[in-house]
Amino acid sequence: MTRDLAGATLVMSGGSRGIGLATALAxxxxxxxxxxxxxxxxxxxxxxxxxxxxxxxIHDAGGRAVGVLGDVRSEEDVARLVRIAVAAFGRIDVVVNNASAIHTGGTLSTTAKKFALMHEVNIRGTWLLTTQALPHLLESRGSVMTLSPPLNLSRRWLGAHPAYTTSKYGMTLLTLGWGAEFAADGISAFCLWPETLIDTAAVRNVVGGAEGARSPEIMADAAMALLEQPNEQTNGHTFMDVDVLRARGVSDFSGYGGESPTRDIFVD
Known part of the structure; x- marks a missing residue:
C-alpha cells in the first residue's frame, strides 16, 4: 500500500536549492x-x-507553493510560515526539517559563534518548525522527516568535529523522540541521510567540490518513497537513501551521477 500525496501540504525549512528544492519539486x-x-x-x-x-x-512543475522569507531560528518567522501554509492550503501533512548549518572543523577551530549558529539552526530550528506545526500534524496524522544522520557513535565521527556532530545528532534525537512520543497519535517521525556526498552548495563550498557527489534527486526520490509509505512503517527509524531505493527495486544509481561516489559524513 502507498499513500497518495495529492492535495497534501508539506512545510519545509530551507528549500531554495539543493536537496530541499529537489524534494519540494518531487x-x-x-x-x-x-x-x-x-x-x-x-x-x-x-x-x-x-x-x-x-x-x-515549483509553479513551473505544476505545483502550488508559497514562500516565506524568514529565519528558522526565529519563533515568529516559523509561526508565520505555519499560519500562511494553513491559510493557503487548509492543512499540514508533512514537516521537512531541511535547513542546516555546517562547520566541519575541530574543536579548536570552532568559534563560539559557529557553535551557536549550528545548534540554533540545526536543533532549535528543528524544534521550532516541528512544534509549531504539531497541532496540524496531529489532525492530519502526518509525518516529520528530518535530514539528519544515524547515531553513529564510532570514535571516528565523535572526534572529527564534535560541535557539528552534536548539532546533527541532536536533530536525530529530537525526531526519534517525537516518533516515540506521538506514535499512539498516528504520527510518523523519521530521519533520512545520504550514503554519499550530494552535489549541493554546502558540499561545493565546504568540501571544496562536488566530485564523487550524487545529485540531490536521489534524496528526493528516497523521501517520496518514505512519505508514500504508511506511517507505521517509517516511524522511529533513520534511513539511508540507497537502502530506501533498493527496497523499491532500484539497483543502478548511476543515473544520479557521481562516479566512484564519496561516502558522506557519519557513514562508515
Missing part, C-alpha cells in the same frame, strides 16, 4: 502543496537560487 509533481521558509532573498554568487526562484520552479 512532492509538487505528486500533486502536493509546498510552503517554504528560507532566508535567501537576493541571488548570491556562492548560493544559487532564492526563495522566489524556488517558488517559481
Amino acid at each position: 512532492f509538487a509533481r505528486r500533486g502536493g502543496n509546498v510552503a517554504l521558509l528560507a532566508k535567501t532573498d537576493e541571488p548570491h554568487p556562492a548560493l544559487p537560487g532564492t526563495i522566489h526562484t524556488a517558488v517559481e520552479a
Whole structure:
C-alpha cells in the first residue's frame, strides 16, 4: 500500500536549492502543496537560487507553493510560515526539517559563534518548525522527516568535529523522540541521510567540490518513497537513501551521477 500525496501540504525549512528544492519539486509533481521558509532573498554568487526562484520552479512543475522569507531560528518567522501554509492550503501533512548549518572543523577551530549558529539552526530550528506545526500534524496524522544522520557513535565521527556532530545528532534525537512520543497519535517521525556526498552548495563550498557527489534527486526520490509509505512503517527509524531505493527495486544509481561516489559524513 502507498499513500497518495495529492492535495497534501508539506512545510519545509530551507528549500531554495539543493536537496530541499529537489524534494519540494518531487512532492509538487505528486500533486502536493509546498510552503517554504528560507532566508535567501537576493541571488548570491556562492548560493544559487532564492526563495522566489524556488517558488517559481515549483509553479513551473505544476505545483502550488508559497514562500516565506524568514529565519528558522526565529519563533515568529516559523509561526508565520505555519499560519500562511494553513491559510493557503487548509492543512499540514508533512514537516521537512531541511535547513542546516555546517562547520566541519575541530574543536579548536570552532568559534563560539559557529557553535551557536549550528545548534540554533540545526536543533532549535528543528524544534521550532516541528512544534509549531504539531497541532496540524496531529489532525492530519502526518509525518516529520528530518535530514539528519544515524547515531553513529564510532570514535571516528565523535572526534572529527564534535560541535557539528552534536548539532546533527541532536536533530536525530529530537525526531526519534517525537516518533516515540506521538506514535499512539498516528504520527510518523523519521530521519533520512545520504550514503554519499550530494552535489549541493554546502558540499561545493565546504568540501571544496562536488566530485564523487550524487545529485540531490536521489534524496528526493528516497523521501517520496518514505512519505508514500504508511506511517507505521517509517516511524522511529533513520534511513539511508540507497537502502530506501533498493527496497523499491532500484539497483543502478548511476543515473544520479557521481562516479566512484564519496561516502558522506557519519557513514562508515
